[in-house]
Amino acid sequence: MNHFPLRIGTPDGLLFEGDAVRLVCRSITGDLAVLAGHCNFCTVLGMGEAHVVFEDGSVREAACIGGMLSVMDGTCRVLATTWEWKEDIDRSRAEAAKKRAEDRLARQGLTDREYANAQAKLHRALVRLSVKQ
Numbered sequence: 001m002n003h004f005p006l007r008i009g010t011p012d013g014l015l016f017e018g019d020a021v022r023l024v025c026r027s028i029t030g031d032l033a034v035l036a037g038h039c040n041f042c043t044v045l046g047m048g049e050a051h052v053v054f055e056d057g058s059v060r061e062a063a064c065i066g067g068m069l070s071v072m073d074g075t076c077r078v079l080a081t082t083w084e085w086k087e088d089i090d091r092s093r094a095e096a097a098k099k100r101a102e103d104r105l106a107r108q109g110l111t112d113r114e115y116a117n118a119q120a121k122l123h124r125a126l127v128r129l130s131v132k133q
């Protein structure tokens with residue numbers, strides 16, 4: 001199988017550097033897949049599930065919360081705001097965040113900004129819980 005160099009990092013540091021066969025993640029316009037030979041490309045990442053497929057067929061899943069993805073001269077780079085591998089997600093923490101966001105959304109009199117912030121927090125918690133399942 002054809003592979004390509006992949007680097008995944010966050011503001012906290014480099015999380016992965018190696019070869020991949022496929023990377024799938026959510027951009028702000030929908031899901032995308034990067035394969036070997038992909039054209040040069042740059043996009044903003046949204047919130048969603050991501051996974052990396054390796055040459056041996058193994059797959060690693062993650063929650064990706066925003067950032068940038070670029071493919072330049074065959075190398076794919078992901079700089080995510082938050083990237084959490086499935087095994088690193090704390091289910092009880094995500095469930096608590098979901099409950100707090102739902103409680104906040106149920107309140108009356110939220111400003112538009114407060115409502116949007118609570119919705120974003122709920123979406124992040126749901127993405128983490130979806131990946132963890």
